[in-house]
Amino acid sequence: MGKKPHITLANFAQSYGPLLSLRLGTQLLIVGSSPAAAEEILKTNDRILSARSVPHVAPAKSPELNHLSLGWAVECNDAWKSLRTICRTELFSGKAIESQACLREKKIMDLVKYLSSMEGKVVNVGEVVFATVFNVLSNALLSRDFIVLGVDGVMKGLELFSAGTDTSTSTVEWALAELIKNPESMKKVREELTREIKQESLKESHLPQLPYLQACVKETLRLHPPAPFLLPHRALDSCKVMNYTIPKNAQVVVNIWAIGRDPVIWEEPLKFKPERFLNSTLDFKGNDFEFLPFGAGRRICPGLPMGAKQVSLALASLIHHFDWSLPHGNDPNELDMNEKFGVTLHKEQPLLLIPEVKK
Numbered sequence: 001m002g003k004k005p006h007i008t009l010a011n012f013a014q015s016y017g018p019l020l021s022l023r024l025g026t027q028l029l030i031v032g033s034s035p036a037a038a039e040e041i042l043k044t045n046d047r048i049l050s051a052r053s054v055p056h057v058a059p060a061k062s063p064e065l066n067h068l069s070l071g072w073a074v075e076c077n078d079a080w081k082s083l084r085t086i087c088r089t090e091l092f093s094g095k096a097i098e099s100q101a102c103l104r105e106k107k108i109m110d111l112v113k114y115l116s117s118m119e120g121k122v123v124n125v126g127e128v129v130f131a132t133v134f135n136v137l138s139n140a141l142l143s144r145d146f147i148v149l150g151v152d153g154v155m156k157g158l159e160l161f162s163a164g165t166d167t168s169t170s171t172v173e174w175a176l177a178e179l180i181k182n183p184e185s186m187k188k189v190r191e192e193l194t195r196e197i198k199q200e201s202l203k204e205s206h207l208p209q210l211p212y213l214q215a216c217v218k219e220t221l222r223l224h225p226p227a228p229f230l231l232p233h234r235a236l237d238s239c240k241v242m243n244y245t246i247p248k249n250a251q252v253v254v255n256i257w258a259i260g261r262d263p264v265i266w267e268e269p270l271k272f273k274p275e276r277f278l279n280s281t282l283d284f285k286g287n288d289f290e291f292l293p294f295g296a297g298r299r300i301c302p303g304l305p306m307g308a309k310q311v312s313l314a315l316a317s318l319i320h321h322f323d324w325s326l327p328h329g330n331d332p333n334e335l336d337m338n339e340k341f342g343v344t345l346h347k348e349q350p351l352l353l354i355p356e357v358k359k
């Protein structure tokens, strides 16, 4: 399938249709590549297809670690349920997210200060955003995790770090890259920020006043979902999807990257056009099967409320405080937008930019 299996499988879907069945050695792989297939996999058959197929490279392959793991829990058993409950009620509840707002705002202001000290120098955007996101997560989660989860807290905390850091960082990096490449959209974000934010520092409470910025985040997640296949699901039992039989233990994935770029669903799918999300109810909460960057159903990303806030605030602050240019006066049109497939779908070339403090 090559180094970019999300593209290979998107091409297969063009030729063979929205539900593919492939044999990878002894493993049967089922790939859904349309909103209808996604709905049958993640909603109609949510329970039966909610088990996990744990890749050999995944960190929690060993049984002891699986016992501690949320993302790699092989079934939605009682241990998984209790972890999800802790996420919902303790870590990512509306109240918890609100109480962490000050922390995110403070860490992002630290990032702004650091970037101000780097004015005129080349900065690796992914690296500096990663450090901030990691810092926020460690402060917000670990202390609570230890208290709430006791002895096992360290392992669970670590898993949440890896699930939350790469995904959020990569989204901010792609969003800034897209905005550098699309100056018209960048101008609109700036105009919105200048109009709505009268004070020096941005607060999370400002985010609802920034619909265009939020549309840019959605457009970025449509084109560059950090998990292009979600995480691999597994059939607990045999079931029917689109009138085909899915045998027990088949690995089942949804190619949300392919759905996000399907010309049948999206007008000019390869263009970065945040406007498509304005005056639209389309959201990433798992009810719109053409747009599933966080998944849907019982395995939907539990960190969604935190990830969404974190990405929007970081992106808004980077644009509110700085003008950005490419090193050596390079033309933004030439910016390399190639992807690298891995645990998350990253930019192949790191985004290197020069910040200039906005006067």
Ligand code: HEM
Pocket: 070, 071, 072, 073, 137, 159, 160, 161, 163, 164, 165, 167, 168, 171, 225, 226, 227, 230, 231, 232, 293, 294, 295, 296, 298, 299, 300, 301, 302, 303, 304, 306, 307, 308, 311
């Ligand atoms: C832009 C940010 C993020 C995106 C796009 C994202 C996306 C996803 C996706 C697609 C899945 C798999 C859903 C499935 O298997 O059907 C997932 C699972 C998960 N995510 Fe996120 N995520 C983000 C941020 C976060 C954050 C901030 C955290 C925690 C701090 C987090 C924790 C998890 C965990 C623990 C799982 C496994 C859930 C389970 O298997 O029950 N994610 N995420």
